[in-house]
Amino acid sequence: MFIRRMVSQARAPASPEGWSWLAFGLAAALLLAIGLIAAADLGRSRAIAAMDARAEDGSTLAIAILRGELEKQRALPMILARDPDVRSALSGGNRHALDLKFASIARETRTAVIYLLDVTGMTIAASNWDEPTSFVGNDYAFRDYYLGAILKGAAEQFALGTVSQRPGLYLTSRINDGDRLLGVIVVKVEFDRVEADWRALGGQIYVADQRGVVLLSTVPDWRFHVEAPLDEETQKEIRRSLQFGEAPLLPLPLTPDDGLVQSAAPLSGLNVLSRRDVSTTSWHLDMLLPVDQAIRVEQWRLQTLVALVLLVGLMLAAFLLRRRQQAAMRLLAAAEAKAELERRVEERTAELAGSNRKLLEEMAERARAQMRLLDMREELAKANRLATLGQITAGVAHEINQPLAALRTYAENARTFVAGKDEGAATGALGKIIGLTERIGTITETLRGFARRGSRALEPVLLSEAIAGALMILDAPLRQAGITPQVETGAPGLRVFARRVELEQVLVNLLRNAVEAIETVTPRPASPLLWLGIAETGDDVSIVVADRGPGLDEAAVAALFTPFRSSKPRGLGLGLVICHDIVTAFGGTLIAACKPGEGCIFTITLRKAQAEPTP
Incomplete structure (x- = not known):
């Protein structure tokens, strides 16, 4: 279609459009001719270069074969002598x-x-x-x-x-x-055998001495030919020594041709020549590789590629020229379309602006709802802690009453010792009073810290202290339930990134749940009923709480961390949800694994913190 259009336009050169197509056709023909000539020249050069490289490699291998045979045989005369x-x-x-x-x-x-x-x-x-x-x-x-x-x-x-x-x-x-x-x-x-191995390399190979006489060759007819005519004295000397018998010493059927070698027999055509000296001898080795076919193939390939590229380019140029000629005819329609497009863009912009405002309002409302949700979760967490406090108040009161009773006894003893002027005994009683007051302070401080959620940044928390604090808070429920937990606190000085009060809250929740689960099992299984252990894995630390309670099925385990879903008759379903949120805020994980009739295992995984140096 493109050629027919150019011909039809060339037949009517009176119009400006016809002259344009005529000029285009002449330029296309000239460009195509130049491209094909250049491709042919480039193809010839590339084919010759490729065959040169192949001839260099082949001649190197041929010399290696020849030298291997020579070196193998040269030692034999000396040994036999x-x-x-x-x-x-x-x-x-x-x-x-x-x-x-x-x-x-x-x-x-x-x-x-x-x-x-x-x-x-x-x-x-x-x-x-x-x-x-x-x-x-x-x-x-x-x-x-x-x-x-x-x-x-x-x-x-x-x-x-x-x-x-x-x-x-x-x-x-x-x-x-x-x-x-x-x-x-x-x-x-x-x-x-050497000449047979050379034939496997392809091309024609021959070895000549310093006078140019061919000694070895893959072409038998070339043997004892010369690369250039010998002078009369040299020929007489060769005849006298009978070195080459009655060989006529004719010139090789090879002629130079513009950097290549033209061979006449047995295969006529152009060849590339690679010449190398054979070390330890006065010989040189020549390798001839035919290049005619390689030149034709490379020229044809490049010319085909150039023709395809030029035809595609010319078709694209013809298309653009046609478009340019039609541009004037479409100018008015384009202007009207542009005006219509601008009007529609303005309308659409106004619609998008209204949608954007509505979207911003929805985003603001969603942000406010998210803040309310976070506040509600915080309140629920505080309520959970207060509920926990209500359950452990009796135990804490018992813990405080014991040191208070002891305080009274040691105070009366101190008064008696002072009256009796027994200073050593009085000092010992007063020291014990101070220790008991510190214990009461620790209990009340732990209770007060547990009642509020910390907002401080994460810090290295000593695991042994956090576990000890949680066990102290649950001491009364554990003793009332008759459960003695088996505790393995891991390596001394092991720390994790957390907040101590919140980590104690998580441990209290998990341990309390385990105690309540164990109390429902009758008869009691074998000890240990409750186990708390530590495991280090690379940069992580795992805290494992395992019980011998009734366990849970797969559906109940899947709903453990879902709000307001609980397996307890009076449970709100918030304790484990809050624990999960706290551990996630630490950058860790909380997972559960249960089997009906065998109990549950809860695993907290946190990032390990650098241990403080031992003094």
């Missing part, structure tokens, strides 16, 4: 036994041939003694590897075998008896 059987054969010993030994070593080391030359260069023992191409009896004094070993002690030469007509690397080592020359040991290494 010290072998006593070799020296014995040179001195007239059993040479056939040495043939067999060489054959065994050649099989184990995967060496092509191992043979021994005497001082004249004549082969006297060889691993291929039983083959038609046996080296035994052949004179190799003309070989450079023999002369090199005589002169330097060791030598290496790559050459074509004069008998086997197979190329290989000859490694030699001189054998001496003191200063007297006995002979030369020769190990011939062939690289068929």
Whole structure:
């Protein structure tokens, strides 16, 4: 549709709209041509770079394979030069036994041939003694590897075998008896397995010496070709030494082409070239990887991507151009629509303003209701504490009457001691009077603090003191019920973040509930009827109150912390709700676990506070 519109507009260039579409079409065609050319150039560069990197990796691996084979074989001549059987054969010993030994070593080391030359260069023992191409009896004094070993002690030469007509690397080592020359040991290494491993890497790989003569190659036809024509003197020297036999030493079918290499056979086309020197030798290794197909694929991919992007962009530009041409026609309608929209926005704004005011009023009313709810909860908590005080008044009065009676007795004794001028006894009686008054003060202060809810910030509260305060308040109900709680206060000095009065209120509620539950069970179960313990877990402290009461079913446990729902005949259902609120305000948790007929376990979990240092 986009192309048809451009063509139809180009056929009627008399109108301004037609001229616009004609210019657009020409610009689009030019941009598309430039984009495709640039994509082709970029694709060629990227494909060549990728193949270069692959060739670098491949050539590195190929050299590693070659060096592994070389290093494995180089030590063999030196070892055999010290072998006593070799020296014995040179001195007239059993040479056939040495043939067999060489054959065994050649099989184990995967060496092509191992043979021994005497001082004249004549082969006297060889691993291929039983083959038609046996080296035994052949004179190799003309070989450079023999002369090199005589002169330097060791030598290496790559050459074509004069008998086997197979190329290989000859490694030699001189054998001496003191200063007297006995002979030369020769190990011939062939690289068929190396070339097979190279073929698995892909591409074409060859190794050439310092003169540019190809020694090894994955392309057999390239062997003994040269990278560049040799001068006449070098060719004569090669012919004289028979190093490469009658090989014509023709140039390789490779020609440079703009940073790449054009190959003619066996696979014609462009290649990337990676050249690396083979360390410990005078050779270098070249790896050729074909790049034609990679260039075509990368160019096609990038050109397709550029074409898609440009077509999408051109379609978007055509759409925008069409929109621009239609803009003038819609201008009046847009102005009318804008005016209508502004009127509706004003009406909607007025509606939203009224709704906002109503919402603010509702939020204010909800806040006031929340404050009233908090006040009611505070009053309920205070009422709960006062109810608790009413239940424990008798016990507190009993606690105070005991020290009061003792006060009277100790005061009368003190008066008698003073009259009798017994100062020591009088002082002891007065000390006991002071202690009893302090106990009365502690009881009344605990009772007065329990009657009001503290509003102070959380502080470290010593658990042992809070538990002792709660047990003191409930001392009379516990004794009246005949219950002796088993108490484990945990580590000395253990503190939690709370407010002591409120924490005591929670413990009093839980313990009182446990006492009332135990009183309903007949006959009484085995002790302990009531257990209070402490457990530390990381940064938390758990206070556990467990009883042997009748327990509760799942429905009753689920409603424990719901206001105005109680399992007691006269209960208001507020005690545990208030306890839950207090523990939550401490940043802790209060949970219950009950089983019918087995009792209940209430667990308070609070944050542990840092213990004060022991003086």
